[in-house]
Amino acid sequence: MRWSQTFVPTLKETPAEAEIVSHQLLLRAGLVRKLSGGLYTFLPLGLRSLKKVEAIVRAEMDRAGGIEVLMPALQPPEIWHQSGRYQTMVDALYKLKDRAGKEWVLGPTHEEVITQLVANEFNSYRQFPRNFYQIQLKFRDEIRPRFGLMRAKEFIMKDAYSFDVSDEAAMASYRRMYEAYTRIFARCGLRTFPVEADTGVIGGNYSHEFMVPAETGENDVAYCESGKYAANVEKAVSRGPLLPTPVVSSGATPEKFPTPGVVTIEALSKAPYQIPAFQQIKTLVYRIDSGIALILVRGDDHLNEPKLISQLGSNAVRPATSEEIFASLAAHPGSLGAVSGVPAAVPVFADLALQGACGMVTGANEDGNHYRHVDIARDIRVTKWLDLRTVQAGEHCVETDLPLKIRRAIEVGHVFKLGTKYSEKLNATYLSEDGQRHPVVMGCYGIGITRTLQAVIEQCQDKDGIRWPLSVAPYEVCLTPLSVAPQSPAWQLAEQVYRDLELAGIQVILDDRDERPGVKFKDSELAGFPVRLAIGEKSLAKGEVELKPRGGTLEVVKVEDAVRRVVEWVTTERAKYVI
RNA sequence: CGGGACGUGGCUCAGCCUGGUAGAGCGCUUGGUUUGGGACCAAGAUGUCGCAGGUUCAAAUCCUGUCGUCCCGACCA
Known part of the structure; x- marks a missing residue:
């Protein structure tokens, strides 16, 4: 293909609408x-x-x-x-x-x-x-x-x-x-890695996602450096929170104390209360198929909604509205708890990390009041214990006991076992x-x-633009004559090389534009062609042309070897993507 | 859906606060000079300032609404 015969609207400047580099390059390279x-x-x-x-x-x-x-x-x-x-x-x-x-x-x-x-x-x-x-x-x-x-x-x-x-x-x-x-x-x-995954609305019971590690991804993946465990955080498990849940009871019974204006875990953890988050019970209210339900997780944990959905087998799960909460518990978010004032019909689902918890603090279902000395086994009616918490970085891997790491990733593939x-x-x-x-x-x-x-x-880019893997590059070779004057040696050689490469089955784009060398070089790098063959008068005078792999080092090639060398380079590169 | 930011020539942006005849760079056109890393000189073309109302003698600028774009959030009770 001749550059002038196709349409490659490259952009020198980054469009304001694009935030992440791949989006910018899609636009800038004219894709x-x-x-x-x-x-x-x-x-x-x-x-x-x-x-x-x-x-x-x-x-x-x-x-x-x-x-x-x-x-x-x-x-x-x-x-x-x-x-x-x-x-x-x-x-x-x-x-x-x-x-x-x-x-x-x-x-x-x-x-x-x-x-x-x-x-x-x-x-x-x-x-x-x-x-x-x-x-x-x-x-x-x-x-x-x-x-x-x-x-x-x-x-x-x-x-x-x-x-x-x-x-x-x-x-x-x-x-x-x-x-x-x-x-x-x-x-x-x-480069992708498979991770265990939640199945979401597709359904089924066994699933992996193929992830591309990238800060711009929309998924968080928990993984063990041993390579033995990796899972989407929507699904990931660990040996539990790093700070152990207090399980020794003081024997004291729940005691109400005033907490005017305190509506967050964080506020309770500060003066004058000084109750660390892991000694608090976070009470969330959800609307599930069967109605309102209470969800309990430790104060320093985050509810993992996908886990909740998959374990309840419930279709319509969403946080309850403030009105729904008040209607069923007579208190507002910030003062909620499961110790008292929970209608018998409302199920209480508690996270496993709270099992045996003692001396906890939680809302009193009365605005502006909390309870302390709560022993969960004694004081809270738990309908069902479930794994509901989101794994945090540093927790220990269930396979190897090594600390888990969490990184962002882009999901590119997903396999599900659906069943029936x-x-x-x-x-x-x-x-x-x-x-x-x-x-x-x-x-x-x-x-x-x-x-x-x-x-x-x-994944494949640098400051100059895209660096296509050969297998998915729009063209394998960018042929760049530095003169396009019909009678110039550079142009005549380029035409010849172009024909020979096409005959050899190489996908080549011939930059036949009457542009300055700098423009052509920049565009070929921006567009990311895996290799460029430059034909200029200077090196041609010495009987040479220049082979420049994108991101690699320049190789001077004799004119008579040019076609053979390009074919060889492409053939070698192609082999890397044959599996 | 909630919050925020931004809509000015093809692109990137300034001007808006403090209202007074719309700007720059890139790109484009013409001519010339250049020709191995996004050239230079000269001359030019291109805008109902997103749209609709309102305030005002006067609106890109202030106000209201609306549409669009982008970002953050949408479990932290």
Whole structure:
């Protein structure tokens, strides 16, 4: 491709709208342009990289036994009602009406569609296992689209769904996808690590996320340096808080004391009260399926909402409003507690770290008052003990006892073992050998294609621009003649080299613009082509050209060796991404 | 949805506080000089200052509303 024949609108300055480096580079290197918040047009270079990521994903999915299909983006809401997710995913669903007034939804994901297909087309155990996948646009009504392609209203996703006749077979499918994912990201030149994950509204009981370590990520991951444990903090566990919960009772009974104006754990921990946070019980009020519930965690802990949701098996979980709280406890946030004044119908869920806690301080369910000398076993009616706390950095790993670290990461892939949640609801069943009907056991596997593309940029860049891994670079080689005058030796050689490289199957972009060398060099570095071959009059006079790998050292090459050397360089580099 | 910031030429931004005929750099056009790291000189074009109301003799500037963009938060009771 000739630079002048495509469209590469590079930007010298950083657009004000982009905060993180990968978003800035997407715009500066002329890969995408924004239509509106969370909606982007892919320009030629961006599209080429996108297609390369897709091709890698497709190749590995096919290799892992996937069958490619393409499902509708527009879907009837009925199947969403059937699966029950019309309720649980309402916030993320884009809905629209046709001229007859009938409602439709834009698919945020395709479990319902594929499960219905399997329900209709498959009947016998002989027809499994199957793994269907597609690369499709997804639509999600994001609360706040941000960071360019990272969290967008519309994005491209590879989603795959496995169907098996047994749990063991489903597990094998899951492992096959897990391995495929490892290969996919490696081939994209991305360093990722898998972590145990919460399953969220997708459902299921076993799940890993593939994470790209990055400060700009939207996930926190707890991990052990041994490599033996890593989990999303939404799911992570540890040996418990570093400061042990006091468990020796003084024998004293709960005593009310005035705390006017004190509504935070922090205020109680300061003068004149001086009650350390770990000796306090934090009382939270949630609205769950069955009504109001009290949640107790230690004062220095944070409730982990995903843990709460997954353990209650509750769909609609949210913090209670101030009014709801007052209606059921007759006190306002800041003075809440579970010692007294809790209606019998209100369940109390307490975090395991509070088991046996003694001498604790908690709200009295009376504004401006707290209790001290609270022994939880004696003084609080706990309905159920659950793991509800969020792991904190430094706590000990359950596998190795080493201190856990926490870092930010970008989620680029997610594999789930779904079980029979969808197959039961949408009637995807099969007849087994003994003539019995069983629900199909499912798994689902997603990769954010557009997000992966941006994650590559986030991970592969320097002060000059993008440093594409060869496997996903828009072009492998940037051919840079420093003169484009038709009769100049540099230009004539460039034309020749260009033809030869294309014939050799190298993806090359010829910078045929009549620009000064500085402009061409800067643009080629910004756009991040893996290697540049510069042809200038000065070195040409010595019979030489210059090979400059992006981020590497310059190599002087004899004119007659130029094509061979570039082919060799690219071939060597390509081999690094073959797995 | 709550909080904050910002909307001025294609891009980055100044001007707003203290109202008085809209600016700079980059980019663009033309001509010339340059030609190995985002050139230089000269001449030019490009704005209903996001939009709608209001205050005022006069609004980019003050007020109200609205739309858009970005950031933070949305468990810390």
